[in-house]
Amino acid sequence: MDRKNLRKNDSWILALDLLRQPIWPLIRLAHMLFLAGGYDAPKDLINDLPSPLDTGSLVYENPKERLYNYLDILEPLVLGKIPTQKILGNDSEELDPIETSLIFYHQKVLERELETINSLLCGPCNCHLCCIGPGAHDKNLFFEIPLRKDELSLFNVDVISTQASKSMSPYDDNSLLINGVPFFELGPIIIEWKRGHSLILSRESICPNLDASLGCKVYSKRPITCRRPQIFAYVIEENSKSGTFQFQGKLLAILDCPYVPELRQEIHQYASLNELDVILTKNRC
Ligand code: SF4
Ligand code: SF4
Structure with missing residues:
Protein backbone atom coordinates (compact mmCIF):
# COMPACT_ATOMS: atom_id res chain seq x y z
CA MET A 1 0.00 0.00 0.00
CA ASP A 2 1.43 3.42 -0.87
CA ARG A 3 1.93 6.17 1.71
CA LYS A 4 -1.14 8.15 0.72
CA ASN A 5 -3.41 5.13 0.96
CA LEU A 6 -1.87 3.97 4.24
CA ARG A 7 -3.13 7.13 5.91
CA LYS A 8 -6.62 6.37 4.59
CA ASN A 9 -6.57 2.79 5.88
CA ASP A 10 -9.12 2.23 8.73
CA SER A 11 -6.54 0.58 10.93
CA TRP A 12 -4.10 3.50 10.44
CA ILE A 13 -6.84 6.06 11.14
CA LEU A 14 -7.45 4.39 14.53
CA ALA A 15 -3.70 4.29 15.27
CA LEU A 16 -3.28 7.96 14.33
CA ASP A 17 -6.13 8.89 16.69
CA LEU A 18 -4.34 7.07 19.52
CA LEU A 19 -1.02 8.77 18.71
CA ARG A 20 -2.68 12.20 18.65
CA GLN A 21 -4.72 11.56 21.81
CA PRO A 22 -2.62 9.41 24.11
CA ILE A 23 -4.28 7.94 27.18
CA TRP A 24 -1.69 9.16 29.73
CA PRO A 25 -2.90 12.80 29.95
CA LEU A 26 -6.43 11.44 30.54
CA ILE A 27 -5.16 9.08 33.26
CA ARG A 28 -3.33 11.98 34.95
CA LEU A 29 -6.52 14.05 34.86
CA ALA A 30 -8.55 11.13 36.25
CA HIS A 31 -5.95 10.74 39.01
CA MET A 32 -6.26 14.40 40.04
CA LEU A 33 -10.07 14.35 39.89
CA PHE A 34 -10.13 11.17 41.98
CA LEU A 35 -7.96 12.72 44.70
CA ALA A 36 -9.97 15.95 44.70
CA GLY A 37 -13.42 14.41 44.36
CA GLY A 38 -13.63 12.09 47.37
CA TYR A 39 -14.54 9.05 45.27
CA ASP A 40 -14.46 5.56 46.83
CA ALA A 41 -13.51 3.72 43.65
CA PRO A 42 -12.02 4.71 40.27
CA LYS A 43 -15.10 3.27 38.52
CA ASP A 44 -17.29 5.88 40.26
CA LEU A 45 -15.11 8.67 38.88
CA ILE A 46 -15.03 7.17 35.37
CA ASN A 47 -18.83 6.89 35.32
CA ASP A 48 -19.09 10.58 36.30
CA LEU A 49 -16.95 11.83 33.40
CA PRO A 50 -18.66 13.68 30.53
CA SER A 51 -18.41 12.43 26.94
CA PRO A 52 -16.75 13.98 25.05
CA LEU A 53 -14.25 15.31 27.58
CA ASP A 54 -12.35 18.49 26.70
CA THR A 55 -9.13 18.88 28.69
CA GLY A 56 -8.27 22.21 27.10
CA SER A 57 -5.59 20.73 24.88
CA LEU A 58 -7.22 17.41 23.90
CA VAL A 59 -10.78 16.25 23.31
CA TYR A 60 -11.49 12.62 24.22
CA GLU A 61 -14.61 11.35 22.44
CA ASN A 62 -15.02 8.23 24.62
CA PRO A 63 -13.12 8.89 27.87
CA LYS A 64 -15.01 6.22 29.82
CA GLU A 65 -14.34 3.44 27.32
CA ARG A 66 -10.70 4.43 27.03
CA LEU A 67 -10.15 4.55 30.79
CA TYR A 68 -11.90 1.21 31.35
CA ASN A 69 -9.25 -0.38 29.09
CA TYR A 70 -6.64 0.73 31.65
CA LEU A 71 -8.62 0.19 34.85
CA ASP A 72 -6.21 -2.48 36.13
CA ILE A 73 -3.40 0.15 36.00
CA LEU A 74 -5.49 3.18 37.00
CA GLU A 75 -6.75 1.47 40.17
CA PRO A 76 -3.41 0.89 41.92
CA LEU A 77 -2.19 4.31 40.77
CA VAL A 78 -5.09 6.34 42.17
CA LEU A 79 -5.47 4.14 45.27
CA GLY A 80 -1.82 4.86 46.14
CA LYS A 81 -0.48 1.30 45.79
CA ILE A 82 3.26 1.89 45.55
CA PRO A 83 5.11 -0.59 43.30
CA THR A 84 7.79 -2.66 45.01
CA GLN A 85 10.29 -1.86 42.21
CA LYS A 86 13.07 0.64 42.98
CA ILE A 87 13.53 3.42 40.42
CA LEU A 88 16.70 5.51 40.41
CA GLY A 89 16.67 9.10 39.18
CA ASN A 90 19.26 10.86 37.03
CA ASP A 91 21.45 11.40 40.11
CA SER A 92 21.29 7.62 40.85
CA GLU A 93 19.28 8.34 44.00
CA GLU A 94 16.16 6.26 44.63
CA LEU A 95 13.01 8.20 43.71
CA ASP A 96 10.35 8.85 46.34
CA PRO A 97 7.25 6.60 46.40
CA ILE A 98 4.98 9.08 44.58
CA GLU A 99 7.43 9.62 41.70
CA THR A 100 8.12 5.87 41.60
CA SER A 101 4.44 5.13 41.31
CA LEU A 102 3.81 7.67 38.52
CA ILE A 103 6.83 6.61 36.48
CA PHE A 104 6.23 2.88 36.91
CA TYR A 105 2.55 3.05 35.89
CA HIS A 106 3.36 5.43 33.03
CA GLN A 107 5.67 2.77 31.57
CA LYS A 108 2.93 0.12 31.94
CA VAL A 109 0.33 2.33 30.26
CA LEU A 110 2.62 3.12 27.34
CA GLU A 111 3.61 -0.52 26.82
CA ARG A 112 -0.04 -1.44 26.40
CA GLU A 113 -1.00 1.55 24.27
CA LEU A 114 2.01 1.19 21.96
CA GLU A 115 1.36 -2.53 21.48
CA THR A 116 -2.15 -1.64 20.27
CA ILE A 117 -0.81 1.13 18.03
CA ASN A 118 1.82 -1.21 16.56
CA SER A 119 -0.75 -3.89 15.73
CA LEU A 120 -2.89 -1.29 13.96
CA LEU A 121 0.04 0.16 11.98
CA CYS A 122 2.01 -2.99 11.14
CA GLY A 123 -0.59 -5.07 9.26
CA PRO A 124 -1.37 -2.58 6.46
CA CYS A 125 2.38 -1.96 5.86
CA ASN A 126 2.63 -5.46 4.37
CA CYS A 127 6.12 -5.64 5.86
CA HIS A 128 7.94 -8.65 7.32
CA LEU A 129 11.19 -7.03 8.45
CA CYS A 130 10.71 -8.27 12.03
CA CYS A 131 10.47 -11.87 10.77
CA ILE A 132 13.77 -12.12 8.88
CA GLY A 133 17.41 -12.22 9.94
CA PRO A 134 19.95 -9.51 9.13
CA GLY A 135 21.04 -9.02 5.53
CA LEU A 210 6.54 -16.77 7.73
CA ASP A 211 4.38 -18.22 4.96
CA ALA A 212 4.84 -17.89 1.20
CA SER A 213 2.56 -14.84 1.04
CA LEU A 214 4.69 -13.23 3.80
CA GLY A 215 2.00 -13.65 6.46
CA CYS A 216 2.52 -15.19 9.87
CA LYS A 217 1.20 -18.77 10.11
CA VAL A 218 0.62 -18.39 13.85
CA TYR A 219 -0.52 -14.74 13.82
CA SER A 220 -3.24 -15.02 16.45
CA LYS A 221 -0.89 -16.94 18.78
CA ARG A 222 2.36 -15.19 17.82
CA PRO A 223 4.90 -14.68 20.63
CA ILE A 224 4.74 -11.63 22.84
CA THR A 225 8.02 -10.36 21.35
CA CYS A 226 6.42 -10.34 17.88
CA ARG A 227 3.63 -8.09 19.20
CA ARG A 228 6.07 -5.50 20.52
CA PRO A 229 6.06 -2.15 18.82
CA GLN A 230 8.82 -0.38 16.96
CA ILE A 231 7.93 2.68 19.04
CA PHE A 232 9.06 1.65 22.52
CA ALA A 233 8.21 3.01 25.92
CA TYR A 234 11.55 3.85 27.50
CA VAL A 235 10.35 5.66 30.60
CA ILE A 236 12.41 3.29 32.73
CA GLU A 237 15.08 0.71 31.94
CA GLU A 238 15.66 -2.39 34.03
CA ASN A 239 19.14 -3.12 35.30
CA SER A 240 19.04 -6.92 35.28
CA LYS A 241 22.12 -7.19 37.53
CA SER A 242 20.88 -5.00 40.37
CA GLY A 243 17.15 -5.62 39.82
CA THR A 244 16.54 -1.84 39.98
CA PHE A 245 15.17 0.47 37.27
CA GLN A 246 16.77 3.62 35.90
CA PHE A 247 14.56 6.56 34.93
CA GLN A 248 15.04 7.40 31.23
CA GLY A 249 12.02 9.52 30.31
CA LYS A 250 12.22 8.66 26.62
CA LEU A 251 10.32 7.20 23.72
CA LEU A 252 12.44 5.11 21.38
CA ALA A 253 11.44 4.63 17.74
CA ILE A 254 13.19 2.35 15.25
CA LEU A 255 13.64 4.02 11.87
CA ASP A 256 13.98 0.72 9.97
CA CYS A 257 10.27 0.17 10.50
CA PRO A 258 8.40 1.82 7.61
CA TYR A 259 5.75 3.48 9.75
CA VAL A 260 8.29 5.26 11.98
CA PRO A 261 9.75 7.68 9.40
CA GLU A 262 6.27 8.15 7.93
CA LEU A 263 4.86 9.15 11.33
CA ARG A 264 7.75 11.23 12.68
CA GLN A 265 5.53 14.22 13.38
CA GLU A 266 2.85 12.15 15.16
CA ILE A 267 5.51 10.30 17.18
CA HIS A 268 6.99 13.62 18.37
CA GLN A 269 3.51 14.86 19.25
CA TYR A 270 2.76 11.63 21.16
CA ALA A 271 6.04 11.92 23.07
CA SER A 272 5.43 15.57 23.90
CA LEU A 273 1.94 14.82 25.27
CA ASN A 274 3.57 12.11 27.39
CA GLU A 275 6.32 14.54 28.49
CA LEU A 276 9.02 12.29 27.02
CA ASP A 277 11.99 12.93 24.75
CA VAL A 278 12.18 11.04 21.45
CA ILE A 279 15.12 8.95 20.31
CA LEU A 280 14.99 7.86 16.67
CA THR A 281 17.49 5.14 15.88
CA LYS A 282 18.32 2.49 13.30
CA ASN A 283 18.56 -1.19 14.21
CA ARG A 284 19.76 -2.54 10.88
CA CYS A 285 22.41 -1.14 8.61
S1 SF4 B 1 6.23 -15.91 14.66
FE1 SF4 B 1 5.17 -14.80 13.06
S2 SF4 B 1 5.31 -12.63 13.65
FE2 SF4 B 1 6.84 -13.76 14.82
S3 SF4 B 1 8.73 -13.64 13.65
FE3 SF4 B 1 7.71 -15.53 13.03
S4 SF4 B 1 6.46 -15.00 11.26
FE4 SF4 B 1 7.05 -13.09 12.28
S1 SF4 C 1 9.35 -3.38 10.82
FE1 SF4 C 1 7.44 -2.40 11.50
S2 SF4 C 1 5.96 -2.71 9.83
FE2 SF4 C 1 7.69 -4.14 9.51
S3 SF4 C 1 7.06 -6.06 10.49
FE3 SF4 C 1 8.22 -4.91 12.02
S4 SF4 C 1 6.67 -3.72 13.16
FE4 SF4 C 1 5.71 -4.40 11.27
Whole structure:
Protein backbone atom coordinates (compact mmCIF):
# COMPACT_ATOMS: atom_id res chain seq x y z
CA MET A 1 0.00 0.00 0.00
CA ASP A 2 1.43 3.42 -0.87
CA ARG A 3 1.93 6.17 1.71
CA LYS A 4 -1.14 8.15 0.72
CA ASN A 5 -3.41 5.13 0.96
CA LEU A 6 -1.87 3.97 4.24
CA ARG A 7 -3.13 7.13 5.91
CA LYS A 8 -6.62 6.37 4.59
CA ASN A 9 -6.57 2.79 5.88
CA ASP A 10 -9.12 2.23 8.73
CA SER A 11 -6.54 0.58 10.93
CA TRP A 12 -4.10 3.50 10.44
CA ILE A 13 -6.84 6.06 11.14
CA LEU A 14 -7.45 4.39 14.53
CA ALA A 15 -3.70 4.29 15.27
CA LEU A 16 -3.28 7.96 14.33
CA ASP A 17 -6.13 8.89 16.69
CA LEU A 18 -4.34 7.07 19.52
CA LEU A 19 -1.02 8.77 18.71
CA ARG A 20 -2.68 12.20 18.65
CA GLN A 21 -4.72 11.56 21.81
CA PRO A 22 -2.62 9.41 24.11
CA ILE A 23 -4.28 7.94 27.18
CA TRP A 24 -1.69 9.16 29.73
CA PRO A 25 -2.90 12.80 29.95
CA LEU A 26 -6.43 11.44 30.54
CA ILE A 27 -5.16 9.08 33.26
CA ARG A 28 -3.33 11.98 34.95
CA LEU A 29 -6.52 14.05 34.86
CA ALA A 30 -8.55 11.13 36.25
CA HIS A 31 -5.95 10.74 39.01
CA MET A 32 -6.26 14.40 40.04
CA LEU A 33 -10.07 14.35 39.89
CA PHE A 34 -10.13 11.17 41.98
CA LEU A 35 -7.96 12.72 44.70
CA ALA A 36 -9.97 15.95 44.70
CA GLY A 37 -13.42 14.41 44.36
CA GLY A 38 -13.63 12.09 47.37
CA TYR A 39 -14.54 9.05 45.27
CA ASP A 40 -14.46 5.56 46.83
CA ALA A 41 -13.51 3.72 43.65
CA PRO A 42 -12.02 4.71 40.27
CA LYS A 43 -15.10 3.27 38.52
CA ASP A 44 -17.29 5.88 40.26
CA LEU A 45 -15.11 8.67 38.88
CA ILE A 46 -15.03 7.17 35.37
CA ASN A 47 -18.83 6.89 35.32
CA ASP A 48 -19.09 10.58 36.30
CA LEU A 49 -16.95 11.83 33.40
CA PRO A 50 -18.66 13.68 30.53
CA SER A 51 -18.41 12.43 26.94
CA PRO A 52 -16.75 13.98 25.05
CA LEU A 53 -14.25 15.31 27.58
CA ASP A 54 -12.35 18.49 26.70
CA THR A 55 -9.13 18.88 28.69
CA GLY A 56 -8.27 22.21 27.10
CA SER A 57 -5.59 20.73 24.88
CA LEU A 58 -7.22 17.41 23.90
CA VAL A 59 -10.78 16.25 23.31
CA TYR A 60 -11.49 12.62 24.22
CA GLU A 61 -14.61 11.35 22.44
CA ASN A 62 -15.02 8.23 24.62
CA PRO A 63 -13.12 8.89 27.87
CA LYS A 64 -15.01 6.22 29.82
CA GLU A 65 -14.34 3.44 27.32
CA ARG A 66 -10.70 4.43 27.03
CA LEU A 67 -10.15 4.55 30.79
CA TYR A 68 -11.90 1.21 31.35
CA ASN A 69 -9.25 -0.38 29.09
CA TYR A 70 -6.64 0.73 31.65
CA LEU A 71 -8.62 0.19 34.85
CA ASP A 72 -6.21 -2.48 36.13
CA ILE A 73 -3.40 0.15 36.00
CA LEU A 74 -5.49 3.18 37.00
CA GLU A 75 -6.75 1.47 40.17
CA PRO A 76 -3.41 0.89 41.92
CA LEU A 77 -2.19 4.31 40.77
CA VAL A 78 -5.09 6.34 42.17
CA LEU A 79 -5.47 4.14 45.27
CA GLY A 80 -1.82 4.86 46.14
CA LYS A 81 -0.48 1.30 45.79
CA ILE A 82 3.26 1.89 45.55
CA PRO A 83 5.11 -0.59 43.30
CA THR A 84 7.79 -2.66 45.01
CA GLN A 85 10.29 -1.86 42.21
CA LYS A 86 13.07 0.64 42.98
CA ILE A 87 13.53 3.42 40.42
CA LEU A 88 16.70 5.51 40.41
CA GLY A 89 16.67 9.10 39.18
CA ASN A 90 19.26 10.86 37.03
CA ASP A 91 21.45 11.40 40.11
CA SER A 92 21.29 7.62 40.85
CA GLU A 93 19.28 8.34 44.00
CA GLU A 94 16.16 6.26 44.63
CA LEU A 95 13.01 8.20 43.71
CA ASP A 96 10.35 8.85 46.34
CA PRO A 97 7.25 6.60 46.40
CA ILE A 98 4.98 9.08 44.58
CA GLU A 99 7.43 9.62 41.70
CA THR A 100 8.12 5.87 41.60
CA SER A 101 4.44 5.13 41.31
CA LEU A 102 3.81 7.67 38.52
CA ILE A 103 6.83 6.61 36.48
CA PHE A 104 6.23 2.88 36.91
CA TYR A 105 2.55 3.05 35.89
CA HIS A 106 3.36 5.43 33.03
CA GLN A 107 5.67 2.77 31.57
CA LYS A 108 2.93 0.12 31.94
CA VAL A 109 0.33 2.33 30.26
CA LEU A 110 2.62 3.12 27.34
CA GLU A 111 3.61 -0.52 26.82
CA ARG A 112 -0.04 -1.44 26.40
CA GLU A 113 -1.00 1.55 24.27
CA LEU A 114 2.01 1.19 21.96
CA GLU A 115 1.36 -2.53 21.48
CA THR A 116 -2.15 -1.64 20.27
CA ILE A 117 -0.81 1.13 18.03
CA ASN A 118 1.82 -1.21 16.56
CA SER A 119 -0.75 -3.89 15.73
CA LEU A 120 -2.89 -1.29 13.96
CA LEU A 121 0.04 0.16 11.98
CA CYS A 122 2.01 -2.99 11.14
CA GLY A 123 -0.59 -5.07 9.26
CA PRO A 124 -1.37 -2.58 6.46
CA CYS A 125 2.38 -1.96 5.86
CA ASN A 126 2.63 -5.46 4.37
CA CYS A 127 6.12 -5.64 5.86
CA HIS A 128 7.94 -8.65 7.32
CA LEU A 129 11.19 -7.03 8.45
CA CYS A 130 10.71 -8.27 12.03
CA CYS A 131 10.47 -11.87 10.77
CA ILE A 132 13.77 -12.12 8.88
CA GLY A 133 17.41 -12.22 9.94
CA PRO A 134 19.95 -9.51 9.13
CA GLY A 135 21.04 -9.02 5.53
CA ALA A 136 24.30 -10.50 4.26
CA HIS A 137 26.15 -7.20 4.83
CA ASP A 138 24.44 -6.02 8.03
CA LYS A 139 26.67 -5.34 11.01
CA ASN A 140 24.49 -7.76 13.03
CA LEU A 141 25.29 -11.45 12.80
CA PHE A 142 21.85 -12.54 13.97
CA PHE A 143 18.54 -11.37 15.36
CA GLU A 144 17.07 -12.82 18.47
CA ILE A 145 13.39 -13.29 19.34
CA PRO A 146 13.11 -14.12 23.06
CA LEU A 147 10.45 -16.77 23.70
CA ARG A 148 8.49 -17.96 26.71
CA LYS A 149 8.39 -21.71 27.34
CA ASP A 150 4.75 -21.95 26.24
CA GLU A 151 5.68 -20.33 22.90
CA LEU A 152 8.30 -22.92 21.92
CA SER A 153 5.73 -25.27 20.39
CA LEU A 154 4.83 -22.58 17.83
CA PHE A 155 8.14 -23.22 16.05
CA ASN A 156 9.10 -26.35 14.15
CA VAL A 157 12.88 -25.97 14.50
CA ASP A 158 15.69 -27.65 16.45
CA VAL A 159 15.98 -26.69 20.12
CA ILE A 160 19.47 -26.59 21.65
CA SER A 161 19.57 -26.87 25.42
CA THR A 162 22.96 -27.87 26.80
CA GLN A 163 24.96 -27.07 29.92
CA ALA A 164 27.07 -24.70 27.82
CA SER A 165 24.11 -22.84 26.28
CA LYS A 166 22.37 -22.56 29.64
CA SER A 167 25.43 -20.87 31.13
CA MET A 168 25.78 -18.28 28.33
CA SER A 169 24.18 -15.28 26.67
CA PRO A 170 23.95 -14.84 22.86
CA TYR A 171 25.98 -11.65 23.22
CA ASP A 172 28.97 -13.17 25.08
CA ASP A 173 32.34 -12.39 23.49
CA ASN A 174 33.08 -16.09 23.10
CA SER A 175 30.12 -17.31 21.09
CA LEU A 176 28.42 -20.60 21.80
CA LEU A 177 29.65 -23.32 19.44
CA ILE A 178 27.35 -26.14 18.36
CA ASN A 179 29.33 -29.05 16.90
CA GLY A 180 32.15 -26.57 16.31
CA VAL A 181 29.95 -24.06 14.44
CA PRO A 182 29.03 -20.63 15.89
CA PHE A 183 25.36 -20.71 16.87
CA PHE A 184 24.54 -17.63 14.77
CA GLU A 185 25.32 -19.54 11.58
CA LEU A 186 22.76 -22.23 12.33
CA GLY A 187 19.50 -20.29 12.53
CA PRO A 188 16.62 -20.47 12.47
CA ILE A 189 17.16 -22.39 15.67
CA ILE A 190 15.91 -22.14 19.25
CA ILE A 191 18.54 -22.01 21.99
CA GLU A 192 18.06 -22.14 25.73
CA TRP A 193 20.32 -19.48 27.27
CA LYS A 194 21.05 -18.56 30.86
CA ARG A 195 18.10 -16.13 30.82
CA GLY A 196 15.69 -18.29 28.80
CA HIS A 197 14.89 -19.43 25.27
CA SER A 198 15.18 -17.44 22.07
CA LEU A 199 14.70 -18.00 18.36
CA ILE A 200 17.90 -17.11 16.55
CA LEU A 201 17.57 -15.81 13.00
CA SER A 202 20.92 -15.98 11.17
CA ARG A 203 21.85 -13.59 8.39
CA GLU A 204 19.45 -14.01 5.47
CA SER A 205 17.33 -16.56 7.32
CA ILE A 206 13.58 -16.27 7.83
CA CYS A 207 11.28 -17.24 10.66
CA PRO A 208 9.83 -20.70 9.91
CA ASN A 209 6.37 -19.29 10.56
CA LEU A 210 6.54 -16.77 7.73
CA ASP A 211 4.38 -18.22 4.96
CA ALA A 212 4.84 -17.89 1.20
CA SER A 213 2.56 -14.84 1.04
CA LEU A 214 4.69 -13.23 3.80
CA GLY A 215 2.00 -13.65 6.46
CA CYS A 216 2.52 -15.19 9.87
CA LYS A 217 1.20 -18.77 10.11
CA VAL A 218 0.62 -18.39 13.85
CA TYR A 219 -0.52 -14.74 13.82
CA SER A 220 -3.24 -15.02 16.45
CA LYS A 221 -0.89 -16.94 18.78
CA ARG A 222 2.36 -15.19 17.82
CA PRO A 223 4.90 -14.68 20.63
CA ILE A 224 4.74 -11.63 22.84
CA THR A 225 8.02 -10.36 21.35
CA CYS A 226 6.42 -10.34 17.88
CA ARG A 227 3.63 -8.09 19.20
CA ARG A 228 6.07 -5.50 20.52
CA PRO A 229 6.06 -2.15 18.82
CA GLN A 230 8.82 -0.38 16.96
CA ILE A 231 7.93 2.68 19.04
CA PHE A 232 9.06 1.65 22.52
CA ALA A 233 8.21 3.01 25.92
CA TYR A 234 11.55 3.85 27.50
CA VAL A 235 10.35 5.66 30.60
CA ILE A 236 12.41 3.29 32.73
CA GLU A 237 15.08 0.71 31.94
CA GLU A 238 15.66 -2.39 34.03
CA ASN A 239 19.14 -3.12 35.30
CA SER A 240 19.04 -6.92 35.28
CA LYS A 241 22.12 -7.19 37.53
CA SER A 242 20.88 -5.00 40.37
CA GLY A 243 17.15 -5.62 39.82
CA THR A 244 16.54 -1.84 39.98
CA PHE A 245 15.17 0.47 37.27
CA GLN A 246 16.77 3.62 35.90
CA PHE A 247 14.56 6.56 34.93
CA GLN A 248 15.04 7.40 31.23
CA GLY A 249 12.02 9.52 30.31
CA LYS A 250 12.22 8.66 26.62
CA LEU A 251 10.32 7.20 23.72
CA LEU A 252 12.44 5.11 21.38
CA ALA A 253 11.44 4.63 17.74
CA ILE A 254 13.19 2.35 15.25
CA LEU A 255 13.64 4.02 11.87
CA ASP A 256 13.98 0.72 9.97
CA CYS A 257 10.27 0.17 10.50
CA PRO A 258 8.40 1.82 7.61
CA TYR A 259 5.75 3.48 9.75
CA VAL A 260 8.29 5.26 11.98
CA PRO A 261 9.75 7.68 9.40
CA GLU A 262 6.27 8.15 7.93
CA LEU A 263 4.86 9.15 11.33
CA ARG A 264 7.75 11.23 12.68
CA GLN A 265 5.53 14.22 13.38
CA GLU A 266 2.85 12.15 15.16
CA ILE A 267 5.51 10.30 17.18
CA HIS A 268 6.99 13.62 18.37
CA GLN A 269 3.51 14.86 19.25
CA TYR A 270 2.76 11.63 21.16
CA ALA A 271 6.04 11.92 23.07
CA SER A 272 5.43 15.57 23.90
CA LEU A 273 1.94 14.82 25.27
CA ASN A 274 3.57 12.11 27.39
CA GLU A 275 6.32 14.54 28.49
CA LEU A 276 9.02 12.29 27.02
CA ASP A 277 11.99 12.93 24.75
CA VAL A 278 12.18 11.04 21.45
CA ILE A 279 15.12 8.95 20.31
CA LEU A 280 14.99 7.86 16.67
CA THR A 281 17.49 5.14 15.88
CA LYS A 282 18.32 2.49 13.30
CA ASN A 283 18.56 -1.19 14.21
CA ARG A 284 19.76 -2.54 10.88
CA CYS A 285 22.41 -1.14 8.61
S1 SF4 B 1 6.23 -15.91 14.66
FE1 SF4 B 1 5.17 -14.80 13.06
S2 SF4 B 1 5.31 -12.63 13.65
FE2 SF4 B 1 6.84 -13.76 14.82
S3 SF4 B 1 8.73 -13.64 13.65
FE3 SF4 B 1 7.71 -15.53 13.03
S4 SF4 B 1 6.46 -15.00 11.26
FE4 SF4 B 1 7.05 -13.09 12.28
S1 SF4 C 1 9.35 -3.38 10.82
FE1 SF4 C 1 7.44 -2.40 11.50
S2 SF4 C 1 5.96 -2.71 9.83
FE2 SF4 C 1 7.69 -4.14 9.51
S3 SF4 C 1 7.06 -6.06 10.49
FE3 SF4 C 1 8.22 -4.91 12.02
S4 SF4 C 1 6.67 -3.72 13.16
FE4 SF4 C 1 5.71 -4.40 11.27
